[in-house]
Amino acid sequence: MSTMTQAKDQETVTLNKYSGSMGPDVLDVTSLYKDTGCFTFDPGFMSTASCSSSITFIDGEKGVLLYRGYPIEQLAEKSNYLEVCYLLLNGELPSKEEMKEFETHIKEHTMVNDQLNRFFAGFRRDAHPMAILVGVVGALSSFYHDSLDTANPKHREISAHRLIAKLPTLAAMAYKYNIGQPFMYPRNSYNYAENFLHMMFSTPAGDYEIKPAVAKAMDLIFTLHADHEQNASTSTVRLAGSSGANPFACIASGIACLWGPAHGGANEAVLKMLEEIGHVDNIPEYMEKVKDKDNATRLMGFGHRVYKNFDPRAKIMKKSCDEVLKALGVKDPLLDVAMELERIALEDPYFVERNLYPNVDFYSGIILKAIGIPTSMFTAIFALSRTVGWFSHWKEMVEDPKMKIGRPRQLYTGHPTRDYK
Numbered sequence: 001m002s003t004m005t006q007a008k009d010q011e012t013v014t015l016n017k018y019s020g021s022m023g024p025d026v027l028d029v030t031s032l033y034k035d036t037g038c039f040t041f042d043p044g045f046m047s048t049a050s051c052s053s054s055i056t057f058i059d060g061e062k063g064v065l066l067y068r069g070y071p072i073e074q075l076a077e078k079s080n081y082l083e084v085c086y087l088l089l090n091g092e093l094p095s096k097e098e099m100k101e102f103e104t105h106i107k108e109h110t111m112v113n114d115q116l117n118r119f120f121a122g123f124r125r126d127a128h129p130m131a132i133l134v135g136v137v138g139a140l141s142s143f144y145h146d147s148l149d150t151a152n153p154k155h156r157e158i159s160a161h162r163l164i165a166k167l168p169t170l171a172a173m174a175y176k177y178n179i180g181q182p183f184m185y186p187r188n189s190y191n192y193a194e195n196f197l198h199m200m201f202s203t204p205a206g207d208y209e210i211k212p213a214v215a216k217a218m219d220l221i222f223t224l225h226a227d228h229e230q231n232a233s234t235s236t237v238r239l240a241g242s243s244g245a246n247p248f249a250c251i252a253s254g255i256a257c258l259w260g261p262a263h264g265g266a267n268e269a270v271l272k273m274l275e276e277i278g279h280v281d282n283i284p285e286y287m288e289k290v291k292d293k294d295n296a297t298r299l300m301g302f303g304h305r306v307y308k309n310f311d312p313r314a315k316i317m318k319k320s321c322d323e324v325l326k327a328l329g330v331k332d333p334l335l336d337v338a339m340e341l342e343r344i345a346l347e348d349p350y351f352v353e354r355n356l357y358p359n360v361d362f363y364s365g366i367i368l369k370a371i372g373i374p375t376s377m378f379t380a381i382f383a384l385s386r387t388v389g390w391f392s393h394w395k396e397m398v399e400d401p402k403m404k405i406g407r408p409r410q411l412y413t414g415h416p417t418r419d420y421k
């Protein structure tokens with residue numbers, strides 16, 4: 001490898017530089033292999049823009065997050081999740097009429113085909129909701145053969161509506177299945193967040209009382225998780241879609257990727273960590289483990305690949321967290337552990353030097369717990385919120401006439417050619 005590097009050091013390569021509307025410039029390396037015989041090497045995509053996109057912008061240094069140019073703080077305060085879905089999918093905020101029509105479309109699709117109910121019986125009762133979602137969302141493609149032509153805009157539109165509408169129904173069904181209660185049908189007089197809470201907590205024997213503060217916090221959690229540019233699961237959806245796979249299959253691949261604890265699984269991992277610590281007195285010992293290089297323990301809900309000063313979603317979520325806990329009058333010893341962890345980590349040189357701040361999942365886990373959502377459902381809620389982001393990226397990609405199948409290359413480190421004996 002070093003010989004190769006020296007040899008190539010002698011070459012001068014001219015690369016085109018492109019500027020986006022905001023953010024760092026990029027160097028175009030598409031012809032590098034043809035011109036030099038070299039690939040670029042960037043495991044983890046530390047310096048690689050995998051595509052161009054006009055959906056979401058992040059400035060990790062300044063803690064900026066924009067959906068279609070609108071700051072997340074403004075959307076969190078003035079908009080709501082379904083309007084944000086429209087914005088992400090279509091690029092502009094809807095007029096009143098457009099919004100009404102969009103809401104009607106979503107409500108038309110909140111139920112799942114009755115036959116899908118029977119899929120659930122194939123899962124163990126204690127199946128993780130994410131395992132169920134990976135399966136049943138992929139299975140949706142088997143119900144809509146008539147509208148899977150990815151080149152047809154009408155097919156793309158109805159698939160978007162189906163996915164956005166059905167994910168809360170499927171997520172709530174996964175929970176009901178876990179606890180052995182009957183599935184609750186969606187109720188279209190409710191808004192998106194209320195309907196999810198209804199399907200989670202009502203039973204045929206009685207309606208769940210939906211507190212406005214809880215529905216508002218739920219909608220905010222959906223909104224703050226709706227998109228986050230080219231993160232691991234979105235990149236997975238794009239890569240899956242680049243082969244021409246149908247959107248239901250692609251979203252199922254995104255759900256699988258999101259499940260990991262370094263990504264969407266972090267909100268569940270935060271709660272498990274708080275339970276493991278158990279009491280504020282145990283924090284110093286836990287912090288020693290986190291800082292020990294020979295120990296793989298990480299402080300879950302802290303750190304982010306892109307945000308190096310603060311996560312703007314975490315700021316909004318923290319405020320909502322305080323409001324929800326107050327409105328519900330929740331007193332939970334684990335919350336004391338969470339607040340103390342936050343305080344220590346913001347002062348401790350280990351975290352300060354590495355720019356490790358609480359991320360969105362630190363606070364969302366606490367809110368979800370206060371609402372009464374079981375820990376195992378946290379990542380499923382992230383998945384249902386992110387479905388619109390995944391779909392918007394998939395749509396942007398397939399609508400690009402220059403779309404190519406994604407096919408990364410590698411630095412091969414295995415055996416050179418050898419003879420079979």
Ligand code: CMC
Binds near residue numbers: 306354356360
């Ligand atoms: N606890 C302790 N140390 C950490 C943590 C953490 N949570 N995160 C990073 N570090 C340390 C890491 O050990 C390394 O130290 P050193 O330089 O001494 O080797 C340094 O900080 C840089 O870490 P990295 O792993 O190179 O950073 P990354 O950008 O690859 O990882 C991350 C980002 C989010 C995967 C990581 O911070 C992490 O594992 N956090 C905990 C999991 C988590 O909360 N994930 C949710 C992310 S937000 C929701 C989402 O987008 O899905």
